[in-house]
Amino acid sequence: MIGQILGHCRITAKIGEGGMGVVYRAQDEMLHRDVAVKVLNKSAGPEPSSGGRNLLEEARASSALAHPNICTIYEVGESEGELYIVMELVEGKSLRALSRDAGLPPESVLRYGIQIASALSRAHDKGIVHRDLKAANIVVTAEGLVKVLDFGLAKRLDPEAPNEAGTRSFVTMRDSTSVSGTLPYMAPEILRGEPADYRSDLWALGVVLYEAAAGRLPFEGRTGFETTAAILRETPKALDPSFPLGLWAIIQHCLAKEPRQRYQRASEIQAALEALQSAVVVFKDPVAGNNAPRTTVMHSVRNIQVRKGDSLLLVGTTKGAFLLRSNPHRTRWELGGPYFHGHGVNAMAFDGRAGRHRIWASTQSIWGTLLRFTDDFGKTWTNPQEAPIRFPADAGVSLKNIWQITLGPPDEPDVLYCGVEPAALFETRDGGETWSLVRGLFDHPHRPRWMPGNGGLALHTILLDQSNSRRLYVAISSGGVYRSDDGGCSWTAQNRGIRAVFMPNKYPEFGQCVHKIAMHPARPERLFLQNHWGLYRSDDFAETWTDVANGVPSDFGFAVVVHPQKPDCVYIVPVESDEFRCTCDGRLRVYRTRNAGASWEPLTRGLPQKGAYETILRDAMTADSFDPAGIYFGTRSGQLYASRDEGKSWQRLVEGLPPVVCIRSADFEEPGASPRSLTPKPPQLPKSPKSASSSSSRGHSRSKSRPSHKSRRSGK
Amino acid sequence: MPATFHIPGPLRQFVAGRDTVEIADTPSTLADALSALWLLYPGLRDRIATEQGHVREHINIFIGEEDVRYTGGLLSPLAPNSEIWIVPNISGGAT
Numbered sequence: 109m110i111g112q113i114l115g116h117c118r119i120t121a122k123i124g125e126g127g128m129g130v131v132y133r134a135q136d137e138m139l140h141r142d143v144a145v146k147v148l149n150k151s152a153g154p155e156p157s158s159g160g161r162n163l164l165e166e167a168r169a170s171s172a173l174a175h176p177n178i179c180t181i182y183e184v185g186e187s188e189g190e191l192y193i194v195m196e197l198v199e200g201k202s203l204r205a206l207s208r209d210a211g212l213p214p215e216s217v218l219r220y221g222i223q224i225a226s227a228l229s230r231a232h233d234k235g236i237v238h239r240d241l242k243a244a245n246i247v248v249t250a251e252g253l254v255k256v257l258d259f260g261l262a263k264r265l266d267p268e269a270p271n272e273a274g275t276r277s278f279v280t281m282r283d284s285t286s287v288s289g290t291l292p293y294m295a296p297e298i299l300r301g302e303p304a305d306y307r308s309d310l311w312a313l314g315v316v317l318y319e320a321a322a323g324r325l326p327f328e329g330r331t332g333f334e335t336t337a338a339i340l341r342e343t344p345k346a347l348d349p350s351f352p353l354g355l356w357a358i359i360q361h362c363l364a365k366e367p368r369q370r371y372q373r374a375s376e377i378q379a380a381l382e383a384l385q386s387a388v389v390v391f392k393d394p395v396a397g398n399n400a401p402r403t404t405v406m407h408s409v410r411n412i413q414v415r416k417g418d419s420l421l422l423v424g425t426t427k428g429a430f431l432l433r434s435n436p437h438r439t440r441w442e443l444g445g446p447y448f449h450g451h452g453v454n455a456m457a458f459d460g461r462a463g464r465h466r467i468w469a470s471t472q473s474i475w476g477t478l479l480r481f482t483d484d485f486g487k488t489w490t491n492p493q494e495a496p497i498r499f500p501a502d503a504g505v506s507l508k509n510i511w512q513i514t515l516g517p518p519d520e521p522d523v524l525y526c527g528v529e530p531a532a533l534f535e536t537r538d539g540g541e542t543w544s545l546v547r548g549l550f551d552h553p554h555r556p557r558w559m560p561g562n563g564g565l566a567l568h569t570i571l572l573d574q575s576n577s578r579r580l581y582v583a584i585s586s587g588g589v590y591r592s593d594d595g596g597c598s599w600t601a602q603n604r605g606i607r608a609v610f611m612p613n614k615y616p617e618f619g620q621c622v623h624k625i626a627m628h629p630a631r632p633e634r635l636f637l638q639n640h641w642g643l644y645r646s647d648d649f650a651e652t653w654t655d656v657a658n659g660v661p662s663d664f665g666f667a668v669v670v671h672p673q674k675p676d677c678v679y680i681v682p683v684e685s686d687e688f689r690c691t692c693d694g695r696l697r698v699y700r701t702r703n704a705g706a707s708w709e710p711l712t713r714g715l716p717q718k719g720a721y722e723t724i725l726r727d728a729m730t731a732d733s734f735d736p737a738g739i740y741f742g743t744r745s746g747q748l749y750a751s752r753d754e755g756k757s758w759q760r761l762v763e764g765l766p767p768v769v770c771i772r773s774a775d776f777e778e779p780g781a782s783p784r785s786l787t788p789k790p791p792q793l794p795k796s797p798k799s800a801s802s803s804s805s806r807g808h809s810r811s812k813s814r815p816s817h818k819s820r821r822s823g824k
Numbered sequence: 825m826p827a828t829f830h831i832p833g834p835l836r837q838f839v840a841g842r843d844t845v846e847i848a849d850t851p852s853t854l855a856d857a858l859s860a861l862w863l864l865y866p867g868l869r870d871r872i873a874t875e876q877g878h879v880r881e882h883i884n885i886f887i888g889e890e891d892v893r894y895t896g897g898l899l900s901p902l903a904p905n906s907e908i909w910i911v912p913n914i915s916g917g918a919t
Contacts, residue, residue: 346876354855356877357898380899383852404837474882474912475834475871493838493867498875506874 109147113137114192115185117145133197136182143182144197147190172234177227179247179257198255203320204243211323214352218381220246221317223254225378228313232306232374239304241312242293243319291332292325296340296365307367310374314362321347321355326363340365345504354384404491412444414465414485419732420774421740422467423748424453427766429469431486438738438752441761444486448473455727457513458774461521465776468540470510470526477507479526481540497526497534497543503550505530512727514570517577527567531558531584535596548597549582549590554618558587561621561640568726569625573632573649581635581650586621589637591650602646605653609641623666624726625650628675636678636705638668638726640686645705656705661692667729671754672737676704679711679731679739679755681724690721698741700755714758715749722747727770742768827857827906831868835910838867854887855898857908872910882913 109132112119117134123144124131134145171181183194203220206212212220224246231238238256245258289298295311298304318326326344329335344363347356358380364370371377412433414420421432421441428446447453452472459466459481468481469489479497480490499505509529516523522539533546549555549567558565566585573579578595581602588603601618608620621640628634636656637644641664643657657663662682671677678701684692691697696715699708722743729741739751746765751758826846831839839845845864851857862869873879885892886909892900902908 349875349877352855353859353873353877353898354853357853357855361899380853383901384856474880476874476880491837493870495870495875498870501875504876506876506878 114145114187115183117143117194119145142197144195145192147192173231175227175230177223177254177256179255198247200247200249202244203246203248206248207243207320207323209323211321214355217317217320217355218384220248220254220320222378222381224256224313225374225381227256228309228374229378237306238309240289241309241316242290243316291335292327297367299336299339307370310362310371310377313377314359317359318344321351343504346501348501403488405488406447409447410444411487412442412485414776416777418776420776422456422458422772423742423768424456424770425766425768426452429453429456443762447486454769455510455513456770456772457515458772459515461518468513470513472509477509479510500545508564511566511568512570517572525570527570527582529564529566531565531567531587533567533582546596549599552599554601558584561585571625571627574629575632581625583622583625585623586619588618588620588622589625589650602650606639606644607642624668626668626670628670631675636668636670638665638680658705658707660699660708666726667724669729669731672731672733673735677702683723689723694719694721696720696722698755711755713756725769728768730771730773732773733775740771740773742771827851827902827908829861830909832910832912835868835871839865851902853902854892854900857902884911884913886911
């Protein structure tokens with residue numbers, strides 16, 4: 109073809125190839141200018157006649173569009189059976205190439221977006237829909253001028269279409285034989301087989317703007333099917349938080365799934381982008397926000413005076429946090445709080461590692477969810493400017509709640525984990541300065557199929573294997589139990605034997621509504637699990653689970669706590685059913701097993717046995733580390749009960765609190781005091797989950813006097 | 825011709841205790857005005873918007889007397905001297 113003459117143009121070089129034809133650079137020998145010539149590629153087209161028609165349509169359509177941002181058509185011709193179009197030669201880079209990888213700065217996105225919208229506006233006014241707008245079809249010249257190319261799929265809408273208002277309506281375009289265009293830019297209505305109209309171009313413009321801003325497409329998949337599903341169902345992942353909110357809002361408005369919810373005209377988008385471009389915000393008040401308080405003091409709050417050796421209870425309720433302290437006798441308790449009036453405090457933890465005595469709390473209100481801490485037992489709390497735990501922009505979801513705060517291993521005092529809603533795990537390795545999403549779990553292929561339970565889709569339990577710092581467990585409602593053996597990089601579902609009564613398949617790989625799991629640090633191969641119906645034990649690192657609801661009035665419940673020194677001793681509070689969710693028969697009974705679930709006994713002394721319709725939520729029970737151990741629980745009716753003799757007898761510590769969500773216990777020792785080893789020495793452990801053997805009574809030494817100040821694991 | 829934000833009590837700790845904040849010049853849309861607001865006072869951003877850039881579920885924003893849900897959301901146009909009210913939803917407090 110090189111050297112040939114078409115009309116009065118001599119072909120000099122091939123510069124590109126598209127679906128409909130090959131594009132050549134040529135010299136117009138009559139007007140002495142460089143031009144581009146597009147020649148129908150016969151081999152590429154299904155049949156020459158249809159390709160030819162399309163090429164002519166392209167020519168006719170584009171030649172009607174005289175606009176600085178639309179590539180100009182000069183001539184259409186046929187030479188020796190070759191159909192060709194002579195058009196303006198545009199030299200520059202495609203928007204796709206410019207925005208690849210990191211995306212463009214917002215100013216550039218605005219500048220180019222305005223020009224593209226202007227081009228579309230002209231085309232639509234002429235009754236022409238582009239139908240294949242994409243970043244590869246948009247060229248930016250060295251001067252920053254945008255040219256929209258390739259109206260190869262354009263169709264002229266019926267120009268005679270009557271309209272009552274005298275302006276053009278959105279005449280629909282039906283092509284019953286095929287769907288044309290480029291998949292990642294196709295609007296949902298096209299994929300649904302519905303008629304496309306001008307607004308399908310506006311969707312594509314939204315995709316182009318997003319791609320220009322982010323350097324990636326808003327909807328992607330490994331296969332065409334996945335991409336189609338993403339376009340139809342998913343919301344585009346948020347752009348970087350520093351990206352101008354106004355521009356992000358315009359892009360989102362373009363990407364509304366329903367055409368009627370989008371902009372209705374390209375000119376509207378152009379106007380919105382121009383308005384944003386002209387908005388120069390000048391601050392006459394140069395006050396920097398960074399001088400806002402980094403800590404907050406709660407006024408009108410009673411604070412507790414904590415002394416060395418004191419025992420503490422951290423109580424989170426739907427309306428704030430409370431702290432209780434007692435001397436080691438645990439007979440009289442002093443109440444402090446409420447901290448964070450009106451905020452839900454869904455998770456608390458005490459961190460006594462590395463000489464700290466830090467209390468963590470998550471607070472939830474209409475103003476968002478924050479993770480805070482106090483180092484002075486509640487007198488001052490951190491008041492972060494930015495939410496410390498936040499999903500990255502590309503995650504596509506926002507934090508609703510923090511349901512669990514769990515300390516990392518004792519020898520890694522700056523490691524902590526948080527379990528959140530929507531279900532995800534966050535990790536810090538610098539003592540809480542920065543948190544990051546644990547991608548290995550968030551990107552797990554099961555995640556899209558986890559379903560929210562009654563309390564939302566929450567990752568509510570995190571357990572660490574103290575004999576193997578690489579092994580972690582999480583529990584998700586409703587997703588089930590997952591285990592990582594490589595420090596959180598990869599995760600496997602571990603739900604064999606756990607029933608999901610609400611699923612068609614009663615024993616699925618995942619999807620169980622697990623309410624709580626618990627482990628004794630000395631027996632990491634053994635876990636106990638309270639399910640949404642079902643009480644289970646695993647003796648092989650959660651590889652398999654066995655029902656141990658032997659003699660309990662109901663196997664429905666929430667909390668499960670392992671005795672701090674006795675690995676076979678476990679506490680639960682059965683409730684009647686998933687519909688009633690209150691203690692059975694109006695009797696408040698804690699049940700205890702001392703043989704790892706072979707049998708259970710009710711513990712009732714001091715607890716109301718008539719008219720007590722109580723609910724104890726999954727984190728509203730805990731144990732201290734004294735010997736004999738103290739067991740504590742709180743109710744949704746705001747009562748706090750304690751036993752300092754391992755459950756034989758109970759006393760009500762407090763009543764009248766807001767509904768209790770979580771309780772943790774802690775012992776306060778002087779910073780630097782050496783931990784006392786009351787935790788039984790770990791027995792010999794199986795090397796790996798696969799080789800774990802079942803054992804119900806392997807030896808553990810009795811603890812002596814008082815335990816260490818180690819914080820309570822939140823899995824209790 | 826500034827736009828003026830009226831700051832609710834719980835958020836005044838982040839704006840040096842003020843009950844109003846003026847954005848000099850006229851931002852053309854609510855989104856621009858909010859972007860300016862939390863450039864000035866970063867503590868406000870995460871309290872008003874989610875990390876995905878949406879106004880939180882139980883927070884209402886009014887321009888004058890109009891709820892912006894009915895005037896174009898974040899793209900609601902601002903006239904000169906607009907008064908913008910950030911108002912907690914009365915349903916926001918859980919029982």
